[in-house]
Amino acid sequence: MNEGGNWSDIFNEIRSVPSSYDTVRHKYYMKLRELTHRNILCYYSGWQQGKQTSIDINDSDMEGIMSAVSGMDKKKGLTILLHTPGGDPTATESIVSYLREFFNDDIEVIVPHMAMSAGTMMACASKVIYMGKQSSLGPVDPQLGGLPAYNILEEFNEAYQDLKNGNENAVYWNILLSKYPSSFNKFAKDAIDLSEKLINQWLSEVMFADDLDKNNKVEGIVQELNEHTKSKAHGRHFNHKKASEIGLKIKLLEENQELQNIVLSLHHSFIISFQRTKASKIIEGPKSAYILFDNK
Numbered sequence: 116m117n118e119g120g121n122w123s124d125i126f127n128e129i130r131s132v133p134s135s136y137d138t139v140r141h142k143y144y145m146k147l148r149e150l151t152h153r154n155i156l157c158y159y160s161g162w163q164q165g166k167q168t169s170i171d172i173n174d175s176d177m178e179g180i181m182s183a184v185s186g187m188d189k190k191k192g193l194t195i196l197l198h199t200p201g202g203d204p205t206a207t208e209s210i211v212s213y214l215r216e217f218f219n220d221d222i223e224v225i226v227p228h229m230a231m232s233a234g235t236m237m238a239c240a241s242k243v244i245y246m247g248k249q250s251s252l253g254p255v256d257p258q259l260g261g262l263p264a265y266n267i268l269e270e271f272n273e274a275y276q277d278l279k280n281g282n283e284n285a286v287y288w289n290i291l292l293s294k295y296p297s298s299f300n301k302f303a304k305d306a307i308d309l310s311e312k313l314i315n316q317w318l319s320e321v322m323f324a325d326d327l328d329k330n331n332k333v334e335g336i337v338q339e340l341n342e343h344t345k346s347k348a349h350g351r352h353f354n355h356k357k358a359s360e361i362g363l364k365i366k367l368l369e370e371n372q373e374l375q376n377i378v379l380s381l382h383h384s385f386i387i388s389f390q391r392t393k394a395s396k397i398i399e400g401p402k403s404a405y406i407l408f409d410n411k
Contacts, residue, residue, distance in 0.1 A: 136388040137404060143381035144399060147196075150377055153223070154187040156180070156214075157196040157381070157399040161389030163229075166409040168395045172202030172210070172233045175407075176398065180210055183400030184217060192221030195241070196381065201232020204257040204310045211240045211317065220321050225368075226250045227382035229352075233257060235340065236310060240317035244358065247368040247375065251352035255314055255340045257306040264303040271300045311341050322364055336362045 133141070140157075148155045158180075162170040169175065184193070193214060214222060224230070224241040231253035238244050238252060246252075257264045274292060315337050323329035339361040359365045368375040388394055395409040 134392075136384070136392060140381065140384040140388060140397075140399065140404070143377060143384055144401070146377045147194075147381055148401065150374060151194055153192050153194045154184070154218070155194050155196065155401070156183050157385065157397065158199060159196070159385045159389075159397045159399075160199045161395045161409070162200045164386070164389040166389060166395035167411045168409045169407045170200065170395055172199060172207050172237075174203070174206045174209065176206065176396075177209060177213070179396075179398030179405030179407075180213065182403050182405050183398050184214070185400070186402065187400070189218055192223070193218040194223045194225060195237070196225050196227065196378070197230045197234055197237060198226070198228055198382070198385065199230055199234040199237075201234050201236075201253075201256070204233055204236065204306050204313060207233040207236050208309070208313055211237055211313075215240060215321070220324070222321065225378055226252065227368075227378050229253075232263075233310070235353075236314050236317070239314045239336075239340075239363070240321050242322055243364045243366055245366045245368055245374075245378075246355040246358065247379075248355065250368075251354060252358050252363075253353060254351055255310045257303075257310050264306045267295065267299065267303040307341075311337060314340060332362050 144155060144157065158176075160166075160170045187193070195214075220242075222241045223243050223245065224238040225245040226234075226238060227247060228249060229251045230238050231251070232255060235252040236255055244252075270292065315333055318333045318336060319329055323332055326332060353361070355365050355367055368378060385397060388397065393408045394406050396407040398405040
């Protein structure tokens with residue numbers, strides 16, 4: 116077969132060659148798969164690198180998830196490398212339900228750095244969570260359009276209490292709350308209730324499925340993850356010690372030096388990809404990478 120020499124042929128050939136970022140990421144992806152003898156799914160967001168487009172967990176992620184796991188041997192289970200600020204609990208529910216059914220609940224999660232909010236929810240749908248000394252989970256606070264649901268409820272509650280004592284601040288509250296769509300207060304409350312229900316269900320059915328005392332253990336974990344006081348705000352970080360203390364099944368990456376080295380190499384390859392390209396989210400499997408780009 117003769118190779119064409121025109122512009123479109125060369126352009127298509129260039130497009131078919133992976134970038135150095137993709138090549139290096141895939142190298143360490145394959146090393147992790149070979150070491151664990153498990154399927155690997157990488158779900159990475161570039162929010163810490165200032166990216167703004169589609170950095171949260173949302174319904175559009177399902178296309179990337181389905182593409183990444185296509186053709187995987189279900190009998191080998193799934194290990195998710197997870198780095199996310201969180202997002203929509205209903206989208207998280209769909210993704211988790213799909214993966215649980217596909218891999219028959221044989222799911223592990225590795226958190227090299229951060230899995231916050233709905234990312235913590237997703238981690239709770241695993242048999243075990245691998246964390247390093249630098250890793251963090253967080254309170255389960257669903258995000259609605261990038262806004263923490265608990266913050267939304269707090270503003271409405273403050274307005275209610277203030278306006279009970281008179282209408283002198285009515286104009287202020289009208290301006291402040293007008294940024295929210297109609298019934299947004301109820302929407303936020305429903306999202307919080309759903310998050311609590313889901314982590315309770317997932318912990319009971321996956322992480323503590325065979326535990327005779329699971330009801331008490333799960334109740335304590337849910338209470339810790341859902342407690343939002345001034346000392347337990349949306350951005351609070353739970354390191355591996357705190358995560359273990361509240362009852363989650365945690366394994367420390369540092370206990371397996373080879374695993375830690377490969378995980379951190381893969382993690383850094385994702386972070387550098389976000390730093391040096393316009394990628395804002397990468398969902399990667401063995402045969403393809405679903406990449407979304409920042410348009411800001």
